[in-house]
Amino acid sequence: MKKLLTTILSLGVAASAALAADSITAVKVSDVNDASAWAKAKFTSVVLYPQSAIHMNDKKANAANENNKAKKADVAALYDSKNIALMVKWADGTKNVQGSYSSDTYSDGFAVQFAGITKGSQPLPYIGMGSAGRPVVVHLQKATEKVYEPNGNKDVSTQINRNQTALFGDELKAYDAKVASLAKTDYERVFVAEGFRSLTEIKDGSVASNANMTYDGKGWTGTLVRPLNDTYMKSSGTVPVAIAVWDGEKMGRNGLKNLSPWVSINLEGQKPDAKIVAETTEAPKGDAAKGKEAVAANGCAGCHQIEATDAPSFMGPSLANVGGYSSVAYLRESILKPSAVIVPGYNRNAHSNTPWYNIEKGKRVSAMTDFSFLDKKTVEDIVAYLKTLKAEVE
């Protein structure tokens, strides 16, 4: 992949960002691993919003991320008979790589989330790493530098400090050389998740993917190649993806990121999946001003932080950027069926007096009132208002 990227960059493919469009077109090529194929790529601008649903407990990081704005990324896709490839370009003024001997530095990185396989026809998974029964597959790539380890197998138990060996002279030199040759340079991970906190790394090699990222002084270019179909996902003519980027300069990791809503990638020359396209492109139909009044009248602020300037709440997720990364369908569902998507969230012990879900008969039940009694128009008005809640673009 490294070779491929070098070639791509030397070709000097310009990010010909079109105006913000709803769907990305994946261009059909004979081999996505052929670097020259990217010359045909069509870039689409995607907006990534600051993840602000929950508030983490790192004081310095919270201060650094207080007034985050949305970022724009240029995304292109290719596909061949087996694989889909994505290229994501985003601006980042600083290159951050987690130090090899440091306790408080963080890497820049990016991730692409795909919808996993669900039983029957269901809406797309929750944008924040899926939800119970609606899994996602997440590919993560972080910027790395060489970290010396005596083995490259993540086999912690056999790692030895050179001073702990019985080696001297030439033997020690040979040992050092072996360590250097095995220095891990990559931090690529693939996960499955059904809600954040359930994120579990796929380590058995059942996903044949390859991700990489390069810095050009102004920003990053990330690429990912993965199969269109495998154990974890099945593709139709439309592949929904969500993209996230992390800024190490702002101590970004985990939830401290910018993420896009679900975006459809239509495979050129194939029949688009109308249901997925509709879900990712649906515009709100209600009256946002009336929705704001309804939100106030129904006491949503009792549990949710509504706008970024409101006081934070430990109870419900903050809605400050919900209009950015959530679809209309998801917002509607959350109002009518609050228990349809309950993320495990972070530990309930963290705020033991504000449990946002209860476990009834082994199932998580949301602490949120079911608002299905609202009339259809009011629901649509609320959704329209929620869609306006998002940070402005940087």
Added chain:
Amino acid sequence: MSKRQLAMVMDLNKCIGCQTCTVACKTQWTNRNGREYMYWNNVETYPGTGYPKNWMELGGGFDAAGDLQPGVIPNLEADYGVPWDYNYESLMGGMSDSNNFHPHVSPTWGPNWDEDQGAGAFPQDNYFFYLPRICNHCTNPGCLSACPRDAIFKREEDGVVLVDLDRCQGYRYCIAGCPYKKIYFNPKISKSEKCILCFPRIEQGLPPACAQQCVGRIRFVGFLDDEESQVYKLVHKYKVALGLRSDYGTQPNVYYIPPTESPAKFDAEGKIIEGSTRLPIEELEKLFGPAVHDAIKTLKDEMKKRKETGVSELLDLLIAYQHKDMFRLDNNYYQEVAKAAKRNPLAPVDTRYIAGKFTQAGGHH
């Protein structure tokens, strides 16, 4: 809360700050693989900056309402200290090279940088004592609550708090969440690591390395629900062992016998001021809470009783005539746990630590 809870009691009256526990732990667990800077066990001088630097001011733990408090992740160089090494090879070539003998990094900070400084003015009223610290294996751990990956767990069988290295992704919220800063980031593997209470030893009926090696015999280890255990008697029966900074709300399971005696102050002429004590009770209150008054009174009463009658179960306990008198562990218990779970009794009882909690395909929740 776990079914049972292991606890450790440290008698601060007997700690001489020799760091044997620190070395026992370091050679067993943390002298390699990116853990070089970590001290799962450290002994700091109190009052002092501690390790990591000013850990009591770095946040974490819970407020009175039960909400996790934000915290700060210490910097390796400024707050923990980079462990430096010397170019010993230069000495191999004969003494002519010895001028070039130097550390590989210029040391700017490290644990015990302010060892034995304490507070007050020498010789009138200076004072300090040693405070050995390990992970408190809390009943309500701040690290566990802070983890957004469910990578930290508390063992049902004995309450030991462990990091599931398979799930940990190195986010470090646990470090911010622990008010004792006793969980560390391993930059080499990009995961958090911490004191494991030597569980592979405990399961064989052996005390943790730090307790086994302690030359002052200050560390008692056992189960808190075992009424015959030393820890039960010290914590619950006599109530002379108290948690460190229990105001952080994590319910720590390492308990301390507070320093009971402190020398008198000197006046300007160097004469003893009768009835004075160097160690301000406010300092002990800050560390161990208001119960410290009763604990010290009980200890003094028992000392008096022992002097007068020759009998005191509490003092016999604290003296620990035999090394084995400090520990009440239960190898059979772990054998039973392993048997019930159909595991090899010689393997660590909690296989999650080795293999990862959600390693099996589809095992995530």
